[in-house]
Amino acid sequence: EILMTQSPGTLSVSPGERVTLSCRASQSISNKLAWYQQKRGQAPRLILYDISTRATGVPDRFSGSGSETEFTLTLSSLQSGDFAVYYCQQYLIWPITFGQGTRLEIK
């Protein structure tokens, strides 16, 4: 099983700021990395897949990068609707596994 580790656990940032979330895989996952946003009481929403491809309707202030085992999600110019929990996920090998999440909160 591939272990996904996200850091930090919580980030306190102000609207308008730029923020970077990290995700590390316990072994290489090629480009099979996705990011999800989850707001309280809602289902997760796909943000990025294949490391950096934005899902339908996702604004270009969301960007992803990385390779092999180290990945990042960058949100530029944070808006109020961006404050949520973000999960990374690998889908190279079953079982599909998720990181434990990074909570983005308003400072």
Next chain:
Amino acid sequence: EVQLAESGGGLVQPGGSLRLSCGASGFTFSNYWISWVRQSPGKGLEWLANITPEGHEKQYVDSVRGRFTISRDNTNNFMYLQMSSLRAEDTAVYYCAREMPVIGGAFDLWGQGTTVTVSS
């Protein structure tokens, strides 16, 4: 509207059984791999199982293999999760999720979730 909708959650005693359903609409259900993902209270996401478009192949995470069974009915656009020998640690919100074609296990469509509580 393209959507998935789970149902069948509820309160069940330890050792009991429950069947969850996931109904699909607005897209060609039989073309897609579908997964079950759960989220325990205050915790992260755990992928449980998936099933091929034809329903012939299934994969499970170790924690539910042998206790949970995934199946689908492409005629009526439903997927199911039969859960047995339930434990307190199975308490969670259960989501069905559609896997992107070609891309694989990235989930581009989720249901709203159904809550399962295992307690005496």
